[in-house]
Every structure is written in C-alpha cells, then in structure tokens.
Amino acid sequence: MLAEPFNWHPGMWNMLIVAMCLAFLGCLQAQELQGHVSIILLGATGDLAKKYLWQGLFQLYLDEAGRGHSFSFHGAALTAPRQGQELMAKALESLSCPKDMAPSHCAEHKDQFLQLSQYRQLKTAEDYQALNKDIEAQLQHTGLREAGRIFYFSVPPFAYEDIARNINSSCRPGPGAWLRVVLEKPFGHDHFSARQLATELGTFFQEEEMYRVDHYLGKQAVAQILPFRDQNRKALDGLWNRHHVERVEIIMKETVDAEGRTGFYEEYGVIRDVLQNHLTEVLTLVAMELPHNVSSAEAVLRHKLQVFQALRGLQRGSAIVGQYQSYSEQVRRELQKPDSFHSLTPTFAAVLVHIDNLRWEGVPFILMSGKALDERVGYARILFKNQACCVQSEKHWAAAQSQCLPRQLVFHIGHGDLGSPAVLVSRNLFRPSLPSSWKEMEGPPGLRLFGSPLSDYYAYSPVQERDAHSVLLSHIFHGRKDFFITTENLLASWDFWTPLLESLAHKAPRLYPGGAENGRLLDFEFSSGRLFFSQQQPEQLVPGPGPAPMPSDFQVLRAKYRESPLVSAWSEELISKLANDIEATAVRAVRRFGQFHLALSGGSSPVALFQQLATAHYGFPWAHTHLWLVDERCVPLSDPESNFQGLQAHLLQHVRIPYYNIHPMPVHLQQRLCAEEDQGAQIYAREISALVANSSFDLVLLGMGADGHTASLFPQSPTGLDGEQLVVLTTSPSQPHRRMSLSLPLINRAKKVAVLVMGRMKREITTLVSRVGHEPKKWPISGVLPHSGQLVWYMDYDAFLG
Numbered sequence: 001m002l003a004e005p006f007n008w009h010p011g012m013w014n015m016l017i018v019a020m021c022l023a024f025l026g027c028l029q030a031q032e033l034q035g036h037v038s039i040i041l042l043g044a045t046g047d048l049a050k051k052y053l054w055q056g057l058f059q060l061y062l063d064e065a066g067r068g069h070s071f072s073f074h075g076a077a078l079t080a081p082r083q084g085q086e087l088m089a090k091a092l093e094s095l096s097c098p099k100d101m102a103p104s105h106c107a108e109h110k111d112q113f114l115q116l117s118q119y120r121q122l123k124t125a126e127d128y129q130a131l132n133k134d135i136e137a138q139l140q141h142t143g144l145r146e147a148g149r150i151f152y153f154s155v156p157p158f159a160y161e162d163i164a165r166n167i168n169s170s171c172r173p174g175p176g177a178w179l180r181v182v183l184e185k186p187f188g189h190d191h192f193s194a195r196q197l198a199t200e201l202g203t204f205f206q207e208e209e210m211y212r213v214d215h216y217l218g219k220q221a222v223a224q225i226l227p228f229r230d231q232n233r234k235a236l237d238g239l240w241n242r243h244h245v246e247r248v249e250i251i252m253k254e255t256v257d258a259e260g261r262t263g264f265y266e267e268y269g270v271i272r273d274v275l276q277n278h279l280t281e282v283l284t285l286v287a288m289e290l291p292h293n294v295s296s297a298e299a300v301l302r303h304k305l306q307v308f309q310a311l312r313g314l315q316r317g318s319a320i321v322g323q324y325q326s327y328s329e330q331v332r333r334e335l336q337k338p339d340s341f342h343s344l345t346p347t348f349a350a351v352l353v354h355i356d357n358l359r360w361e362g363v364p365f366i367l368m369s370g371k372a373l374d375e376r377v378g379y380a381r382i383l384f385k386n387q388a389c390c391v392q393s394e395k396h397w398a399a400a401q402s403q404c405l406p407r408q409l410v411f412h413i414g415h416g417d418l419g420s421p422a423v424l425v426s427r428n429l430f431r432p433s434l435p436s437s438w439k440e441m442e443g444p445p446g447l448r449l450f451g452s453p454l455s456d457y458y459a460y461s462p463v464q465e466r467d468a469h470s471v472l473l474s475h476i477f478h479g480r481k482d483f484f485i486t487t488e489n490l491l492a493s494w495d496f497w498t499p500l501l502e503s504l505a506h507k508a509p510r511l512y513p514g515g516a517e518n519g520r521l522l523d524f525e526f527s528s529g530r531l532f533f534s535q536q537q538p539e540q541l542v543p544g545p546g547p548a549p550m551p552s553d554f555q556v557l558r559a560k561y562r563e564s565p566l567v568s569a570w571s572e573e574l575i576s577k578l579a580n581d582i583e584a585t586a587v588r589a590v591r592r593f594g595q596f597h598l599a600l601s602g603g604s605s606p607v608a609l610f611q612q613l614a615t616a617h618y619g620f621p622w623a624h625t626h627l628w629l630v631d632e633r634c635v636p637l638s639d640p641e642s643n644f645q646g647l648q649a650h651l652l653q654h655v656r657i658p659y660y661n662i663h664p665m666p667v668h669l670q671q672r673l674c675a676e677e678d679q680g681a682q683i684y685a686r687e688i689s690a691l692v693a694n695s696s697f698d699l700v701l702l703g704m705g706a707d708g709h710t711a712s713l714f715p716q717s718p719t720g721l722d723g724e725q726l727v728v729l730t731t732s733p734s735q736p737h738r739r740m741s742l743s744l745p746l747i748n749r750a751k752k753v754a755v756l757v758m759g760r761m762k763r764e765i766t767t768l769v770s771r772v773g774h775e776p777k778k779w780p781i782s783g784v785l786p787h788s789g790q791l792v793w794y795m796d797y798d799a800f801l802g
Helices: 010-030 047-067 081-092 103-116 125-142 157-170 191-202 225-231 262-287 297-310 327-334 468-477 487-504 571-593 607-616 643-650 680-691 760-771 797-801
Strands: 035-042 069-077 117-121 146-153 178-184 210-213 245-253 319-324 348-353 365-370 377-384 408-415 422-426 438-440 457-462 510-512 524-527 530-533 557-561 564-569 596-600 625-629 631-633 699-703 727-731 738-742 752-757 790-796
Touching: 035 047, 035 125, 047 069, 047 081, 047 103, 047 468, 069 081, 069 103, 069 125, 081 117, 103 117, 117 125, 125 146, 125 157, 146 157, 157 178, 157 191, 191 487, 210 468, 225 262, 245 262, 262 297, 262 319, 262 327, 262 348, 262 365, 262 377, 262 487, 297 487, 319 327, 319 487, 319 530, 348 530, 564 571, 564 797, 571 596, 571 607, 571 699, 571 752, 571 790, 607 643, 625 643, 631 643, 680 727, 680 738, 760 797, 790 797
Parallel strands: 035 069, 035 146, 069 117, 146 178, 178 210, 245 365, 319 510, 564 790, 596 625, 596 699, 699 752, 752 790
Antiparallel strands: 245 377, 319 348, 348 365, 377 408, 408 422, 422 457, 438 457, 524 530, 557 564, 631 738, 727 738
16 A cells, blocks of 8 residues: 655645745855755664764754755655654754854754754655655745755665665756765675676666765774875885885774674675775775875776776685674574574684785785674774894883884774774874874873884874764765765675685684683784684584584595596695695706796686795796696787786786796787687697697696586587697687687696696586596597696595585
C-alpha cells in the first residue's frame, strides 16, 4: 500500500518562511544571496545521523549561513511522519555549538536550525515527487534562486538503486543548480560487486555528482598530510624516498570488539572494513607524487590513481590474520548459528605492501588494524633510516638533536596517550611549518611516543578539533572532490585487495584473548616480501577443542605423478621449494657451462615464484642467466596482458640481469602483431639455436591449464605438437586469441622441465591427466616428457588433493 505524502499545513509554511527570513536577514544586509541549498538526509533517524551527521549539518549551517546562502534541511526515512518527527527531534536535542560561542548566540542559531529542519517520509515515488514540489514551492514563496541540492545516503547500499532512481526521475534541481549525492561505505564487497554498484549508480548520476565518503579523509591529521608535505617541500624533497625512508606504518587499533555488529563483520571482516578503505587512502596520501598545486582536486585524484597503478600485487604471504577468541561465540549467539559453527572472519590483520616505482621501491608499507587490542589509536608513521654513527656516549648527545636518535614523522590521527590529532616531527629532522590552524602542543610530563619522549618532537595539534563528518560536509558543500573516492580509484583499490581477500577466505586466523592479555601473541616480522608472526603457534584449520596440528605435521610430500617425480605442499612451501630447486639448477649450470638458460611461462601461477626469486634468492647467478619466454600473447610488450610485462613487473625490475640476457618473444614487428610474413617465430627459433647449445634449455617452467593446455599449445590444435618447428604461432580459445609458443619438440629437448600446478580449480584436470596416456592432441600437457632430461611436477595441496 502506498504511503500518504507528507502534507504541509499553512501554519507550518508560515513558520518555515519566517525562519528562513530570519536566517538570511543578516546575509541580505552583508551581501547578495548566492542561492538556496536544500539538504536531504536519508536515514535521518539512524545511528550515524544521530551520532555525527545532524551535528555536522548544524556546523555547516553555522559556518555558511552568514556567507550568502540560505538553507533548508529535510530529514527523511521510511518511518511514518509522526514517529519519524519524534525520533528526529530527539536526535536534534544533542546539537552543540563551538566552545567559544556565547550561549545566547548558540541558542539563537540552534533555534533557527531547528525551524529550518523538517522530517518527511520518503518511501515511494510519489513521496519523492512531493518533496520536489515542496522545494519548488518553497523557492517560489521566498523568491530565492536555487543553488543546489545535497542528498546524503545514510542508508544500506541495497537501498541505493531505488533511491537513486527516484532522485533522478523526480528530484533533480532545475537548470543552473547543482546536485550532489553523498554515499557512505561499504562500496561493495569485492571488485565485482563494487563495479556492479558503480554501474548501477552511474545510470542515474554523473561522476561529478557523486561523493563517496571515507570519513578518515575528514580526520584532521589525515587531511593535513598533503598540506604538510606541500608546506615543507624544501625539507622533505630529499628525504621522502627509498634512500631515506626505512618503512611506513599505517595503523588503526581498537579496544572494542564486534559485539552487536557481527552480522556486518561476518560479511566484511577487518580488511574490508578498515584496510581496503581507511588505511589505503592514508597510504595514497603518503606515497603519491606531490602535485604542483595540492588544491587542484583533479591533480590530487590523478596522482592517487598512479599510486594504485604502482602497487605490487598481494599474495597470501603478504598478510597475517587473527581473531579474538570470543568472536565465534558472539556470532553464534547473535546470528543463531549452531554450536559447531566456527568463524574464519579475521578481526585483526596486518598486510605488507610494496610500491613498485622509483620513489618507493623496496620500502615496506605496513597496514594494520584490529579489534579487542590493548589500546585505541590511529596513526601514520614514517620512520627514516639512521645512517649516523655517534662516537660520544649517549650521555653526551645533544638533547633531542642528536642524529643518532630515532628520526620519524608521525601523523597522529587520534586517541592513544595523546588523546587528540597531532603532527609529530623528530627534532633531529627539521622544524616544520604548519598553518595557523595548528598550534604547538605540550603533553603530560614523562609521556613517551614511539620510543622517544614527547620533548624529542616538534609537536602540533589543531587549534580547534572538528569531527570528520563535519569537515567532509563542508567539502561537499564547496564541491571539493579530492576528499572523496572516485569510481576509478574505488575500483583500483578493490582490484588491488580482492585477490588477497580470496586467497585468505579459507585461512584460519590466529586466535588471541583480547586486550592486554594478547601479550606478544600478535607481534609480527617481515622479510623477503612476507609477513609472519614472531611467536610460532599451532595453526588450526577450524578452531576447536583438541591439539592443533603443528607446522612440522605438514611436510613437503614427495611422490610420483604420471611416472615422474611429484613435489606437493601448501602453496607457500611449494613456491619456496621450487625457487630453491631453480636456484640450485642455475648454480650447477653456471659452474659447469658458465651460463644458465631458463624459459619461463606467463600467467598468474608463477607470479608468487617470480616474487620469491626476486626477494629471497640473493645467491642466484643472475649475471650469468639468460631468460627466455615459453609463450607470449600477441599484444605489445607494454600491454598488461603481455607475459613479458608480468615478468618485468614481478621479477626483472628487482634483479640485476644484463639486458642482453633477456629474450622477449618478437610478437610486435613492423608495427604488426604476430603477422606470418614478419616471421617472428622463425626469428626467435634462430636466436635460440644461436645461443642455446643444442637448443636444449637448462630448465623450462610450464603450467597446466584447466583444459590440459600447456605453454600456448591447446587441445584439438595440432600446431606445435610435433614436427621440426621450434617456435610456432597458435590460436587460443580465449582472448587475446593469437599466441606465440615454444613447440612441444623444443620443450622436450630441455635438460629439466618443471610443471607448476596450483589452485583448487586445477583439481579436476589434475585427476584427469593422471589417468590419460600420451595424447597431446587431446591433452597437450600429456606430451611433455623430455627425451634425455627430467620432468618434475610441483602441485600444491589444493590442486593435488582438492
């Protein structure tokens, strides 16, 4: 049944008009009115609105009402008018003024704001049409020009589409006025859902009309990162890079647990709730190249996107996860789960991030957040390398100025021992410059932060603290898009985080008791691109009673597969074993022949191997190694689809290998891709024959597709399965269709062939291939058997056991 539209009786009209006249009378005396702004708060009786949004709107009114605009505020929800008006009135009772405002002045402004604020039910298309008519009638009665409308979606994302459709069809402002639609997270659950939601919203709103809120960007210390970097360019230009920064820590710790919110937390967990958005946004502000004009929203957003494009892909070993011990019990109670239910949702996570560009190459960025920890605090800490060596003993060091003391810069977001936002700069770095809205601060005597007394820092705090939502509402009103998440940046962030989330979906988190009792249980270390807990603890696939299996219980399994040696282990151990075997093979080849010829396949499976070789194998004889490609897509080498591009991103740029030892496949000749007349396959074959003795590679790394293909040799296609050709052009069933590949006869000349098979999706083909004979036309992988060399299969447990 359709709800009745909210009816405005004449008395209410008169009250509203009088209130508006009083509100902008001072503006008329000072300057010409710039227009009227209608702000519609959807979800006006919800928790977020009661805690933050109404206060933020009141602060916006205090800041802007005397500067030429007039306002009306419409609280909206699904609740019936009378009950909704009562709930909204209760929420408005707690409005407060700045401390320096006189009580009488505060009461006057508060009374004006209350008279300008009305509740209405927005439930049906007719309700939205009625809202539009009322706004237009209000403008007509007062003779005001409409400047714009703000719709703030303080509602769950599942409601977005219907609301957006109604606004687009019935509630857009007239010509010359702007529309701003404000959206609260979550903005999807992964890359697919985020794209789906963005596509839905994009059918109703233009990109410039949408303001996705991450309230962390309104935190005063976070909002100060770019201005601080800009104002201190001269001091920071030589320091803000890999040569001087040891590491960056971006942290948000909470003492509260998820009680009362387990429904949300079961769906999202700590990585989606905090790391993918809040902490990632802080990372981009710290790491981005500083635009010449930090006030240019377009430049800031463009430079943030460049950071996303430079992020190195995350692997399962990039993260550690934990869960406080009472969480599963809370889930069972709140969500009516059976007694046997044990959640795998992480409530604690730390992730090691690397940025592959000239400024930050090799610098670890550590993102960490968790619930039920020992303190509530948030900060971004840039720790600088200390290359000084002080001859005098510490008692003779200059107080706070010695170069042997820690050197760090901290954007203290809030809470903790300081209890407020702050910017801290070690006195042995430089004396910073900050705007007049920040003042030097003094903390309690004896306070130590990040290993140093507060007196060792230049410490600044805001002159006036402001709530993040209040700050962001002001930016929305002024159209400052750089404080919000664009669709492009949102999808780039999910593109970065989704693979890690998928890899952790079945990983059992480490259990911790919570609070001070955690002790050192969650302490962690990082090395060779991986994070690991400092204290070993038995890992449990499902937390529960009984002794948990020890890591030593999961050894590398050695067996036979298709009559050839099989190495099987969990994926991380398997990659480590394969990398060790490749290095050992390389060392032997160089010792005997002076060089090592390695042919590598592309795709997603070898990425972890490439990263392991790049970061953990310092004894690898790269100077004497020749790298070849097993296959290549017929795209430019700079294309993200290119196997060579993947090799470059994950391996080549991190190791010292002579450029003349790198042999990409010549798929792009004469400005054409894999044209037969360009004879690219023949050129590569001649290069192999000239440089590789007997055209016999020392090691060839292959994968196995779900259809049984290997390299770019596909079922039901005879090309490259036999004959004299060393390199062939083939056709793939998936795009890009055209490929170049080593032939099966050439692969079988190798001294050693390693086949890497990973992931549960390979379980079916692994079982099937184990039963077939030599049938390369049906299953090209079955034709791999070196004539005089060795074949070794490397399979993780997911592929081998399912």
